[in-house]
Amino acid sequence: MLRTQFEEELLNLHNQFYEMGMMVSSAVHKSVRAFIKHDKELANEVIDNDEAINDMEVKLEKKSFEMIALQQPVTTDLRMIITVMKASSDLERMADHAVSIAKSTIRVKGETRIAEIEKDISDMSDYVKKMVDNVLVAYVKTNEKDARMIAQMDQRINDYYASIYEKTIISMKENPETVISGTDYLSVAQYLERIGDYVTNICEWIVYLATGKITELNSNHDESF
Template identity: 75%
Template sequence: MLRTQFEEDLLNLHNQFYEMGMLVSRAIHNSVQAYVKHDKSLAQEVIKKDEDVNQIEIRLEKKSFEMIALQQPVTTDLRRIITVMKASSDLERMGDHAVSIAKSTIRMKGETRIPELEKAVYDMSDYVKKMVDNVLIAYVKTDQEDARLIAEMDTKVNQCYRDIYYQTIREMKNNPELIVVGTEYLNVAQYLERIGDYVTNICEWIVYLATGKISELNSNRTEEL
């Protein structure tokens, strides 16, 4: 009976983690939609809904500690609980970056935009969101092969960030009036790049869940430019 309850609690943990992941994925998508469409009300909605993400993380952490203390799980079960705790912490930070993008949208209201950079940021966000959605599926399936492939996708995210960085600097040099808006493009691209890093972290936790080994995937994280 105890074992059945434990399995049920474990399943609930994983379901809540997936729900949290879907909320974060939506937040990333909406924050960038708000950014490129200059939609202040959608940006405010992203900021408001971040509380839901935070609440799920608190519940997950509390339940995880409770299960460790009361059930004293070993080996595979313990790994599953640790993975949920660590990966949900990464998700929560991804949600924070979505909020930062939304806040950037509000600050940019009324500023002149640069269409080429707008498109580059949107394309980058589209790719990052794909990584987020894929990592949630890999997590549900405990698919370490997929996790390794998703981590490799971060190389392209880093390249997108570098391209946007240098293009923005060029625009700002050519027209000093674009310094305010250019700084926001740099910020948004950096938030997206960081989200890619957190996806890679979750990939590492999936590999840990599958193998019991901590692996560093995609060690070419973007250095500060």
């Protein structure tokens, strides 16, 4: 098989991954907007769209295995295929969390809400979306420096989570009527926090793509591969 055809397939894989990433970014954004605005229609849209994201991951994985089996690619090419496989499974998990947030929207019915905490959740979600969009660009450019910087952003996500957690617990203690909403705030914040962790995983795959090293970011662990 000609090298050019292989390169074309590789580029397609690359582009499909980016497209899947944009779909996931949109799902995360929509799920939080639906939650804050009690928009059940938007929440259902996120849930319905999840199948397309799952299908895309399966397609990417299948294509990756095919390319490895048929082409037996070496070094950089193999790294790119492995990165797509690993990072697309991180994207798929992010999308699952977006679905969980959407499902929280459908559950919350006329409960006592806390505007201040919802504002924090909204800000946290904007920040998470920024991380997701930035990591996709870093992936396309195979930019190791940006990947390391984006992984550092995760600290702020953890700070948001800690702050939302504290405010919610105080509110639940002071006003028992907020317990049902509060429980949802805690899970939504936790889902967002996990999405931040998956973005960090993708950053690690970008570093691997650029250097060939498996590096654990946000800790001092580093090993060659």
